Amino acid sequence: MTTTTDSTAYPDLTRLTAVQMADALAAGEFTSVELTQAHLDRIERLNPALNAFLLVDAEGALATAANVDEARAAGEELPRLAGVPIAVKDIACTRGLTTTAGSRMLEHFVPPYDATIVTKLREARMPILGKTNMDEFAMGSSTEHSAYGPTRNPWDLERIPGGSGGGSSAAVAGFLAPLAIGSDTGGSIRQPAAVTGTVGAKPTYGGVSRYGIIALASSLDQIGPCARTVADAALLHEVLGGHDPMDSTSIDAPVPPVVAAATGTRDLTGLRVGVVREIGGEGFQEGVQARFEESLDHLRALGAEIVEVSCPHFTYAMAAYYLILPSEASSNLARYDAMRYGLRVEPDGSPSAEQVMASSRDAGFGDEVKRRIILGTYALSSGYYDAYYGQAQKVRTLIARDFAAAFEQADVLVSPTAPTTAFRIGDKLDDPMSMYLNDIATIPANLAGVPGMSIPSGLAEEDGLPVGIQILAPAMEDQRMYAVGAALEARLTEAQGGFVIERLPEVPERAPAAAPHTRSDETEEARA
Amino acid sequence: MTATTGGSAAATEFLTVPFDEVLTRYEPVMGLEVHVELSTATKMFCGCAQSFGAEPNTRTCPVCLGLPGALPVVNATAVESAIRIGLALNCQIAQWCRFARKNYFYPDMPKNFQTSQYDEPIAFNGYMDVEIPAEDGEGVETFRIEIERAHMEEDTGKSTHVGGATGRIHGADYSVVDYNRAGIPLIEIVTKPITGAGSRAPEVAKAYVSALRDLMKALDVSDVRMEQGSMRCDANVSLMPIGAEVFGTRTETKNVNSLRSVERAVRYEITRHAAILDAGDKIVQETRHWHEDTGITTSGRPKSDADDYRYFPEPDLVPVAPSREDVERLRATLPENPAVRRRRLQGDWGFTDLEMRDVVNAGAVDVIEETVAAGASPAAARKWWSGDLARRANAQGVAVTELGVTPAHIAELDALVSGGRLNDSMARQVVEGVVAGEGTPTEVADARGLELVQDDGALQAAVDKVIEGNAGVVEKIRGGKVQAVGALIGQVMKEMRGQADAARARELILSTLGVEG
Structure with missing residues (x-):
């Protein structure tokens, strides 16, 4: 930290919340250029170890920051988050900035257009620091499936930061960015938040535009905020949300009042909080379960009534999810054929278009992507469609009914976000099923389209790593989870003497030597 | 007809099987799939303008x-067009x-x-009545085509295969793709199996596509330019022994792009199938390419019912759910059925069936209606549009309405003829001038100095001269063979270098000879 000009009031600008940054910028206590530069400095120092960013756009970010500073000096009225920098998951198309989705296939793909949410960030005048690492095409729970090497968890560089949005969660947790964009298909915002001690929210399906977001599974994908506090997440949520005529599935309704909810009353008297019987128990780490029980006590103390609810079909959620997701993904990823853009590998001789497609897809996709394309292609095949895709859609309907019934008995539902704290890099790479089980608590919300968020509930006793609690609300009632999340966050902060993230140890500047994956020099150069 | 390309050594053999003889033994079954490009301002799923012939990509x-x-x-206008097409085809929506x-x-x-749409088409279970000339040559017969479905989809880009002999992908050096066409809204109209047409099957196929084209024009939803591909027909054909109940194996002849070709391709495939079946061989289920130049089809790619397109509902779009009010509102915008309208106009204009068919074939119904509205007589309008102008259009390979001649021009021309200023041959010269862009009929006639000689003095002198020089003919006329006057009229017109009214010349000849006309 070198660049603060004046005050000792802010020894490290990166440690502030986004709300504090926005207020201080508005008050003229420091400039957006200073704030942005502080983050760029920290990225420069720590990203080699974390590999959170695949691309850093210092020039673009500083230009936006300078522009905001000028406008503010001229007395212009600015959006609330103007000048507060942000990191964008590499799944969102950014005009002129390479967008890879973590895949070799798109190593040199420079989109000619901005995703709608990127346009909104630009309109909100937020400097975009760069693009964050992710599992290839968002397939994974650890960011180990990135073609550009794994991202490391700032809490312990030998551990995963969650996935697929591990780059965004690590950037936010490591104070490389106050806010980041995530995408959540089966938990890719919430699970990384849980294992990095940060806040992540998946809005109601259709609440945020998907236009320009590289599709994994269209009916499940949802964009949302990654932050360090509930209020910060809410501010970003409001920037991102709202109807987009370019996305037919976006909801034509006002954004739920999440900021008001996140900054409103901390009293939960009369609120019914449902604990889903089917999420938890076996396979859930002791420390995770303990922190969850403790959070339930805090919720009771805040006036909430804890009720047990049953969602019997959640048992089938994982199976249904791993049919629907690969099916849609197999079709969504068909466009990567080397004909118009992306990696092109031409076999020797005079290959046919089909041979070029096959060679390029073979070289451009990683194993996990191929695995899911094959699964999905199979599940959609005639003769199997009814047994697999058709059946999975029925399960989906049943899960939505489970939610509807549960929300009759409870205003929100809670569960641990992930069964364990961050596992070690490499631990689950050879066991896809155990990797998939990481998302067991988060997947039902995607299948039903309901909103969910994860907030830190503390550190697990046994390993000192962050644990998350998931809060789920009915569709288009996103504000409920923010209200509960903010109240619980306040209570936990008080009880634990600060935000969980404030207990982050100093992040080493160098990653442990024997890393299972490292980026090749060539890649580093190409993406520098 | 000789087959010169496409490895069709065997193809010529099929032609030795007489079509009519085939139909005494086999019952043809057809299934027609017609793709219609909608002429919406923008594409099916994005805001790109669609315009034929724009620079690639x-x-x-x-x-x-x-x-x-x-x-x-989804393009809302395209959905409305699809619904209107469905309604006009008597479909359920x-x-x-x-x-x-x-x-x-x-x-x-x-x-x-x-x-595309798979098992949930926007329109289904309809029918269309088409007319074919009656077998006895008198009047027309109506044949009902059952419509299975009409569904919405998007067009693909257009591939061009460069190098190689055939212009097809095999043997090409490289291929280029123009994505301007990608995403243009298409309506695919699929018939139920068409049975019972017998030897009339090729005609029925042509009449159906023709009637669809008229309907699309009347609905104003498509340019339906078959030659530009804005309407494309795939013809499925199979044969089964007469009396059989199970359909034979079918072939699908793709992209048959003119009405005449639809008829020829169906006829060709019926004959080809018969030859194969007669030889005891099996029909290969496949797509076939139609060759306009040689009039044959050649093998495309194998196609089986097991082709697996892994259909599933498009998760990026929401369902289309037109309200009943919207459907009724759209129903109210349907134009008069083209066949009904043709019958009405034929009655109004007093045309014979044959005359009306010529008019329809010349694509001149609308333009004649406009010409009559502009003041011309129906007979004159028909004479010009399905006669002289149709021939010119045909020679130039354009539509009759693209010659630069307007209904107002023809009405003006008709007035000049009926007012006695121009005779027929002069009128044709005037049309030539109008087509050449020399101006309105009056301007052309003025500029070219075309005007019948109104002065009887000059005409009488010519008559006298011709009578004097044709004593033999004059004798015949005086003897009662009045029709022989024609020979004299011709000479008088020649004397007058065409600038005379032939009817007046006749009158003068007869009165000079003192013969009653």
């Missing part, structure tokens, strides 16, 4: 190029239907899936 955007992250949005993805890899398909 200039009418594209992230959506129709299938860029990462792009999403489709779905209360709720979805798009589906048809997955297959091909370079001209940007997403490697086509957004």
Whole structure:
């Protein structure tokens, strides 16, 4: 930290919340250029170890920051988050900035257009620091499936930061960015938040535009905020949300009042909080379960009534999810054929278009992507469609009914976000099923389209790593989870003497030597 | 007809099987799939303008190029057109239907899936009555074509295969793709199996496509230019022994792009199938390419019912659920059925069936209606539009309405003729001038000095001269063979260098000879 000009009031600008940054910028206590530069400095120092960013756009970010500073000096009225920098998951198309989705296939793909949410960030005048690492095409729970090497968890560089949005969660947790964009298909915002001690929210399906977001599974994908506090997440949520005529599935309704909810009353008297019987128990780490029980006590103390609810079909959620997701993904990823853009590998001789497609897809996709394309292609095949895709859609309907019934008995539902704290890099790479089980608590919300968020509930006793609690609300009632999340966050902060993230140890500047994956020099150069 | 390309050594053999003889033993079954490009301002799922003939790849955007992250949005006008087409085909309109993805890899398909409709078409269970000339040559017969479905989908890009002998992908050096066409809205209209047409099957096929084209024009939903591909027909044909109940194996002849070719291709395939079946061989289920020049089909790719397109509901789009009010509102916008309208106009104009058929074949119904409205007599309007002008259009390979001659021009010309200023041959010269862009009929006639000689003095002198020089003919006329006057009229017209009214010349000849006309 070198660049603060004046005050000792802010020894490290990166440690502030986004709300504090926005207020201080508005008050003229420091400039957006200073704030942005502080983050760029920290990225420069720590990203080699974390590999959170695949691309850093210092020039673009500083230009936006300078522009905001000028406008503010001229007395212009600015959006609330103007000048507060942000990191964008590499799944969102950014005009002129390479967008890879973590895949070799798109190593040199420079989109000619901005995703709608990127346009909104630009309109909100937020400097975009760069693009964050992710599992290839968002397939994974650890960011180990990135073609550009794994991202490391700032809490312990030998551990995963969650996935697929591990780059965004690590950037936010490591104070490389106050806010980041995530995408959540089966938990890719919430699970990384849980294992990095940060806040992540998946809005109601259709609440945020998907236009320009590289599709994994269209009916499940949802964009949302990654932050360090509930209020910060809410501010970003409001920037991102709202109807987009370019996305037919976006909801034509006002954004739920999440900021008001996140900054409103901390009293939960009369609120019914449902604990889903089917999420938890076996396979859930002791420390995770303990922190969850403790959070339930805090919720009771805040006036909430804890009720047990049953969602019997959640048992089938994982199976249904791993049919629907690969099916849609197999079709969504068909466009990567080397004909118009992306990696092109031409076999020797005079290959046919089909041979070029096959060679390029073979070289451009990683194993996990191929695995899911094959699964999905199979599940959609005639003769199997009814047994697999058709059946999975029925399960989906049943899960939505489970939610509807549960929300009759409870205003929100809670569960641990992930069964364990961050596992070690490499631990689950050879066991896809155990990797998939990481998302067991988060997947039902995607299948039903309901909103969910994860907030830190503390550190697990046994390993000192962050644990998350998931809060789920009915569709288009996103504000409920923010209200509960903010109240619980306040209570936990008080009880634990600060935000969980404030207990982050100093992040080493160098990653442990024997890393299972490292980026090749060539890649580093190409993406520098 | 000789087969010169396409490895068709065997093809010529089929032609030795007489078509009519085949139909005494086999019953043809047809299934026609017609793709109609809608002439909406923008594409099916994005805001790109559609315009035929634009520079390649200039009418594209992230959506129709299938860029990462792009999403489709349904063109509401295209949905309305689809509903109107469905209603005009007497179909039921779905209360709720979805798009589906048809997955297959091909370079001209940007997403490697086509957004189409699968088991939930917007319109289904309809019919269309088409007219074919009655077998006895008198009047017309009506044949009912059952419509299975009409569904919405998007067009693909257009591949051009460069190098190689055939212009097809095999043997080409390389291929280029124009994505301007990718995403243009298409309506695919699929018939139920057409049986019972017997030897009239080729005619029925042609009449159906022709009637569809007229209907699309009347609905004003498409340019229906078969030669430009805005209307394309795939013809499925199979044969079964007469009396059989199970359909034979079919072939699908793709992209038959003119009315005449529809008839020829169906006829060719019937004959070809018969030859194969007669030889005890099996028909291969496959697509076939139609060769306009040689009049044959050649083998395309094998196609089986097991082709697996892995259809599933398009998750990026919401269902289309037209309200009943909307459907009724659209029903109220339907034009008069083209066949009904033709019968009405034929009655109004007093045309014979044969005359009306010529008019229809010349694509001149609308223009004649406008010409009559502009003041011309129906007979004159027909004479020009389905006669002289149709021939000129044909020679130039354009539509009769594209010659630069307007209904007002023809009405003006008709007035000049009936007012006695021009005779027929002069009128044709005037038309030539109008087509050449020399101005209105009056301007052309003025500029070219075309005007009948109104002065009887000059005409009388010519008559006298011709009578004097044709004593033999004069004798015949005086003897009662009045029709022989024609020979004299011809000479008088020649004397007058065509600038005379032939009727007046006749009168003068007869009165000079003192013979009653």
